[in-house]
Amino acid sequence: MEFKQAFMLALKSILANKMRALLTMLGIIIGVAAVILIVGLGNGVTNKVEDTFKEMGSNIIVASAYMQNSSKHLTLEKIEEMVNEDENITEFSPYVAANKKIKYEKTEKTLPVDGVTSQYVSVRSKKLEAGRNIEYIDETRNQKVCVLGYHAMTDMFGKDTLPNEAIGEYIKIDGTKFRVVGILKEISKSKFSDEDNMILIPYTVAQKEFNIKYITTWYFTYLDKESAKTATDVIDKFFYNIFKDADDYIIIDAQSIMDNMNDTINTIKMVLVAIAGISLLVGGIGIMNIMLVSVTERTREIGIRKAIGANKKDILRQFVIEAITTSAIGGFLGILLGTFLVTIVSSAFEIRGDVSLDSIIIASGISVFIGIIFGYLPANKAANLHPIDALRYE
Amino acid sequence: MNIIGCLDIPSSGNYILDGIDVGTLSDDELSYIRNYKLGFIFQQYNLIQKLNVISNVELPLIYKKVPKEERILRAKEALLKVGLEGMEKRYPQQLSGGQQQRVSIARALATKPSVILADEPTGALDSHTGIEVLELIKELNEEGNTIILVTHDNSIAAQAKRIIRISDGKIIEDKNNEG
Structure with missing residues (x-):
């Protein structure tokens, strides 16, 4: 029998029994929708993680010692020497962080204040919106100047302030006056992002003002993905030589954290997809069950x-095509439902969920495959019926 | 009847059709013979209710892998012959018993079989339509179709050219009835 004819017949017998067909398809619909949803949201979470790390800046290594006092050998000169010796490490900046009360006229807020060098802005892949960066001379002369993150500016000076208007103003950090010399470009519109809230000041000033004797945390950038490992090893060796104990410090490479997180997300995704797969299996059994009933009814x-x-082949083909049609329609409805759910959940959780073409292709493939597998047994039963017995069947 | 129709194979004895021992054939080979050499007219019409008239008539041609245009042509031709032109799109349940039986005759004719087997073709019909259907079968016979008709009704049997009487599985009479 021709494929088209068999398909039309299958469609007809599905339409003749809409409720039954829908219930039969339900397992497939739920299974496919679940797969699409899980893969889609999984991609969303992965995107979110990647966005977060992109905000942090790419190719970054953070090295941090736990003890203030034993950090006395972590001097700018020594670190500079190490960075200059190894071509894999490109830039670096010390990092002195504290949350401080910031005051401008009547506005008072607690914001993170970071003591850094001029290189910090480029280490963190930040850009200046207006004014100038912190400069070497600010560090050596302990100039009380600051560069504001975009949201830090709008927080202090009001929503509608233009970056240029803030330049030259004075804000008070812990009661000390600082002159605003630069504003950073906005990185993320999100209120939850800390990356736009910071206030940068020269690290020398931060050490003095916040009474921090030794710098414990340092940011480094490396050349490219390939040099990440070598750069991490060089820094690790340097820190080990100073502390003689790997437990006294921590070295974090953003790339490897991101890779680890993506690995974890992928593992979770696979487990969930496998669980959704069980629903597909159950759906397939449902189709088999109904097909068996249908074969008996149509003896x-x-x-x-x-x-x-x-x-035999004609009969076999007819029933297998009917099973495939049922599961394929189920699969199609599942894709629609899944895509719809991904859209809703993504917007609810503010993630960029994305229904990949892969998951659609795989889901449709699986549903057709299920049709073949679970349609074959009933179809085979039909094909092997003896014509005389079948004709006598009432 | 089922054995002549290759629907069943004999448990003992041989059935030779066109020089082939049917008892030795596989299921699919029997299907092939039924498709190419035989046409069936059943007492209960045995039309497929989900298919319309033309699809029912077309069905054996589909299994014969006849191309679509020719199928429709031959199906229409067969329907014309049984007097059902214009009823192509109707469904079996929209037809009377006599009309349904004509559809089944058209289905048997469509493949141009060597032999048409009719198993009590008038058994489910009232006497009036029964006569009509019988007339149609006779007509087809006049046109050169071989028809084997099984019946309990002597008045129907009397209209055949050759009568074979079977009682308790044994042939008790075989006579020509011409003229």
Whole structure:
């Protein structure tokens, strides 16, 4: 029998029994929708992680010692020497962080204040919106100047302030006056991002003002992905030589954290997809069950078809196509439902969920495959009916 | 009847059709013979209710892998012959018993079989339509179709050219009935 004819017939018998067909498809619909949803949201979470790390800046290594006092050998000169010796490490900046009360006229807020060098802005892949960066001379002369993150500016000076208007103003950090010399470009519109809230001041000033004797945390950048490992090893060796104990410090490479997190997300995703797969299996069994019922109901029809010349293959094909049609329609509805759910959940959780073409192709492939596998047994039963017995069947 | 129709194979004895021992054939080979050499007219019409008239008539041609245009042509031709032109799109349940039986005759004719087997073709019909159907079968016979008709009704049997009487599985009479 021609494929098209068999398909039309299958469609007809599905339409003749809409409720039954829908219930039969339900397992497939739920299974496919679940797969699409999980993969889509998984991609969303991965995107979110990548965005977060992109905000942090790419190719970054953070090295941090736990003890203030034993950090006395972590001097700018020594670190500079190490960075200059190794070509894999490109830039670096000390990092002195504290949350401080910031005051401008009547506005008072607690914001993170970071003591850094001029290189910090480029280490963190930040850009200046207006004014100038912190400069070497600010560090050596302990100039009380600051560069504001974009949201730090809008927080202090009001929402509608233009970056240029803030330049030259004075804000008070812990009661000390600082002149605003630069504003950073906005990185993320999100209120939850800390990356736009910071206030940068020269590290020398931060050490003095906040009474921090030794710098414990340092930011480094490395050349490219390939040099990440070598750069991490060089820094690790340097720190080990100073502390003689790997437990006294920590070295974090953003790339490897991101890779680890993506690995974890992928593992979770696979487990969830496997669970959703069980639903597909159950759906397939549902189709098999209904197909068996259908074969029994249509025994007489099969008898007639065989009497007028249908061979086993013709009957087999008819029923397998019917099963495939059922599961394929189920799969299609599942894709629609899944895509719809991904859109809703993504917007609810503010992630960029994304229904990949892969997952759609895989889901449709699986649903057709299920049709073949679970349709074959009932179809085979139909094909092997004896025409005489089938014709006598009432 | 089922054995002549290759729907069943004999448990003992041989059935030779066109020089082939049917008892030795596989399921699919029997289907092939039914498709190419035989046409069936059943007492209960045995039409497929989900298919319309033309699809029912077309069905054996589909299994014969006849191309679509020719199928429709031959199906229409067969329907014309049984007097059902214009009823192509109707469904079996929209037809009377006599009309349904004509559809089944058209289905048997469509493949141009060597032999048409009719198993009590008038058994489910009232006497009036029964006569009509019988007339149609006779007509087809006049046109050169071989028809084997099984019946309990002597008045129907009397209209055949050759009568074989079977009682308790044994042939008790075989006579020509011409003229």
